[in-house]
Amino acid sequence: MGRMSFVFQRLALLVPTAIGVTIITFFMVHLIPGDPAVTVLGEHATPQTVALLHHQWGLDKPLAEQYWLFIDRLVHGDLGQSLYYTVPVWGLITSRLPATLWLLCYAAVIAIVISVPLAVLAASRKDAVRDHFVRVVPLLGLGLPAFWFGLILQTWLGTKLRLFPVTGYGQGFFGHVHTMFLPSLTVAIALCPVLIRSLRASMLNVLGADFITTARAKGVPAPRLLVRHVLRNAIIPAVTVLGINVGFLIGGTLIVEQVFAVPGVGSLMIGSILQRDFPVVQGVALVFGVLVVLVNLLTDVAYAALDPRVRFGR
């Protein structure tokens, strides 16, 4: 199978998944116990506003027609109206997307900067003390509640030592880099255990390869061998792990944005939950679902493009 047909095959698989994502978000309204309109608007809603919302959401129509309406509006970029802000949900989400994307990319960079040296350290001597150390310490990160770690960083590095601003998004590129450091670090720490683990495993895999033995026999010094020969080949699987875990990363930004008051999509979702602003919650879930599907597709394609050894047959 050629490269292009591989991409097309992946794109074709995308369609049912994307439809499934819309079905799940669509049915969220119907999971609300009782009358969704009454639950969302509160006990004191007038019959008129309830009827209006019924009509707006198409709740007075049969289920299949409701879903069709939902899709029809969706393809026209209409995710409905926010009940709290009374503006279109789509605009609300796009205005907050840059901060979230910043956070995601920044966190990925920090995670790589932390994980690569540690993985090299561990893989350079398997089963030595440093290897055990690098294998056990990240386990602490697995059980670390992101919001709690964020609060601790905020208090010590922000409020007490005044090294970083404690909230917001910052102005300009360097403002973003400075202000977003703590939230990005918080998100990154959660990802490090997984990244270190897979990097270490793939480096150990590469270390067993024949060309490493050849390089060793030729007398390539150990540090050069690790960086030029091993790390280079081990980094592709690690990038894939990063791509696969984009959903995990996004989940992390949700609560971290809330703690650090970053004006992103995650804090929008949490805020909307507290305001019982249902259309926004639905819209954000949909956008995040589609985002993950797209990133996974890109990861697959990039992996295939970067690594000439990837075969396209099944």
Added chain:
Amino acid sequence: MSADVVSATPAAPAAPAGERTRKRRARWYRNPTLIIGAALLFAILFICIAAPLFTSFDPDLQNLEQALSGPGQFGHLLGTDQEGRDTWARLLYGGRVDLRVAFLAVLFPFILGTILGSVAGYFGGWVDAIILRVVDIVVAFPFFVLVIALVFVLGAGEKSIYIAITAVGWVSYARIIRGEILVAKRQEYVLAAQSGGLSNLRIMGRHLLPNVITQAIVYAMSDIVQNMIAIVTLSYLGLGIQPPTPDWGTMIADGQNFLTTQWQLTTIPGLAVVITGLGLSLVGDGLADLLRPGAS
């Protein structure tokens, strides 16, 4: 590890280790990771379950005169919160709640995912195709986004947590079990059972499952950690365990207003989560070494 967390690293081929090395690895008492993890976990479980032995305070008893006292004051080991409730007592009783919910919340997705995964792997064909498609769709959502959204629409509380985590979490078990069954069902003992005329249900339940379930058990250990974080996070947002029931998430949320003066109110329940998570992760790692030698 999250439901989304999948290692792209190909599983290392089983080391051509001799029978002796395999046996040596398999001895649980030579497995420090497992021992330390299990000891930590049992200690935490014991202190939480036997909470009345370790504190004489009622976790829900308010005493505004002693509100926000520091550690050691008025006989409160870790001080009190803004309503004068003993922090140490709330920590222990909260641990009971969080650990119970975390363990139960792993049970339901485990069972559902195992059943669906076995059916998909064993029968293949359109059943497999449908289940795989549903898995793909659920996996498309970030775990936290879907769980938080589901608990929000279902209404805050313990029941919603179980439903939401089951609805999202089963996919990992289904994937693991399906993959294992695909390999195992081609083995001779399964063919023998099939030609012996045993029912499909019996083959799956009595012959295949015992051979493939270990992977799912190893995964379940890291899944409990993730569930615990999910529960604490939901409680922090006010969507999880409802006050006045003590819980680590609400303790962190309540304490964050006093971070600069009474730092222990937020720090200690968070540390409890981290230490419990470490214990569970160590047990998971140890079990992985024990149950699938050569895969470390």
